Amino acid sequence: MVKILKVGGSILTDKSGYASPRPDLIRQMASQLKGFPGLILVHGAGSFGHAPARRYGLPGKVTHEGLLFTHQSVADLNRQILEALTMAGARPLPVHPLSCLVMRDGRIVRMMTEPLQEMVDRGFLPVLHGDVAMDQVCGAGIVSGDQLVTYLASAMCAELVALGTDVDGVLCQGQTIPVLERADLSGLDLWERSADVTGSMRGKIKELLDLADNGVNSRIFNAAVPGNIRRVLDGESLGTLIRGGRA
Ligand code: IP8
Secondary structure, three states, X not given: OOEEEEEOHHXXXXXXXXXXXXXXXXXXXXHOOOOOOOEEEEEXXXXXXXXXXXXXXXXXXXXXXXXXXXXXXXXXXXXXXXXXXXXXXXXXXXXXXXXXXXXXXXXXXEXXXXXXXXXXXXXXXXXXXXXXXXXXXXXXXXXXXHHHHHHHHHHOOOOEEEEEEOOOOOEEOOEEOOEEOHHXXXXXXXXXXXXXXXXXXHHHHHHHHHHHHOOOOEEEEEOOOOOHHHHHHOOOOOOEEEOXXXX
């Protein structure tokens, strides 16, 4: 059983810039991740992924330059995050989705999870990220951190799934909704900050409701607040619980 944490690119990078890290927030995250056995970390791509993807017409347009440059850019963010995690004593190892999964029509159909399990079993922290990926139908596309989380949560029977964003959870009319089930969705006027190439809050909720349908609940919380990442990994009920239920 593993715990899966995703921290969004809107926290770790400045999305109004181009490949702009936020070193203080990267360090703040890293300082909370020492000493959690069984943890897998996925981080968003932020301005290291969405800006180059848009520039090269991804997803949709498949060029060598677009794939290579976008991958190298998100791998650079991953390298900076690994550096901070190493400094914090969290024993991280990088895992690049481009090299270990394949998609069909934008959805992961196969991913090699054995290396992740071995890393976790030996007390290391695997660190994945939103990436470009090969696709058996489209040639190539983008795999979001959110999709990685839901795939891994099902494939590796996660006991805890938490997605850290820069807002307090799923917001409706300025209020955080404590619990969200599929049946609640149609009546809600959800708050959305920005649409990026992988779909933002709406995309996240869709992924997590599908996961809840498969019996795995998850939580969306504010990972920018100091200490919240530790609290959520310790099992505190922060933000919004995305739950399987009535639908
Ligand atoms: O930030 C997107 O990943 P996300 C990955 O987790 C790219 O949605 C390359 C834009």
